[in-house]
Amino acid sequence: MGLLRPDSFIPMLEKSGLIYRLTENMIDQAVQFSSLRRQQGSPCPVSVNVAVSDLVEHDLIETVKRTLEHYHADERDLRLEMTETGLISEPSRVRWILQDLQNMGIVCEIDDFGTGYSSISYLSDFPVNGIKIERMFVGSMSGDKRLRSIVSSTINLAHELDLHVVAEGPEDHETLNILREYGCDYAQGYIYTQPLTRSDFSGFIDTWRSKA
Numbered sequence: 001m002g003l004l005r006p007d008s009f010i011p012m013l014e015k016s017g018l019i020y021r022l023t024e025n026m027i028d029q030a031v032q033f034s035s036l037r038r039q040q041g042s043p044c045p046v047s048v049n050v051a052v053s054d055l056v057e058h059d060l061i062e063t064v065k066r067t068l069e070h071y072h073a074d075e076r077d078l079r080l081e082m083t084e085t086g087l088i089s090e091p092s093r094v095r096w097i098l099q100d101l102q103n104m105g106i107v108c109e110i111d112d113f114g115t116g117y118s119s120i121s122y123l124s125d126f127p128v129n130g131i132k133i134e135r136m137f138v139g140s141m142s143g144d145k146r147l148r149s150i151v152s153s154t155i156n157l158a159h160e161l162d163l164h165v166v167a168e169g170p171e172d173h174e175t176l177n178i179l180r181e182y183g184c185d186y187a188q189g190y191i192y193t194q195p196l197t198r199s200d201f202s203g204f205i206d207t208w209r210s211k212a
Helices: 006-016 019-039 052-056 060-070 091-104 119-125 145-160 173-182 198-211
Strands: 046-049 078-083 107-113 130-133 164-168 186-188
Touching: 006 019, 019 046, 019 052, 019 060, 019 078, 019 198, 052 078, 052 091, 060 078, 060 091, 091 107, 119 145, 130 145, 145 164, 145 173
Parallel strands: 046 078, 078 107, 107 130, 130 164, 164 186
Antiparallel strands: none
């Protein structure tokens, strides 16, 4: 079937109960990569998406601990992202797990912020370090005053709560400049690069850091 997009097979893995296998594999690869980068003197945190079933049905904390110990890795180099809808499935248990992860030094972020229900309440109810603003708000905001207002107010709110903000989807310099003006902490988009293989990504990081 050729190269498949994640949205074509991730739902199937979630329904079959096998998504945790993929999560474990991705955490292993992310930690291995970030550990090597830190040993080379050029640390690079890596984010991994986790499903709600990873949090409530499998021992994600033990997986993270075991992997960090195996690669002698720094916990600061691993970030975990979860969607808003996943947080409300079993809120009390998810809150407890997130707190344990934070106590370990793992950065936890809410992915696709703004697309779920009662988004603002998550910022006070769950122990997270940051949010990622969904690309549907960011990608077209340069030509839409209302979208710019949503992005700006979201950034301000997050900063008032001592959370960092990642904007997904900037694809031109105009959008990037607006994000800078609003004080957004990070941006993730094709303006920087298309998806890369592991080796190409290492080269990409080294090139950018040498320019900086």
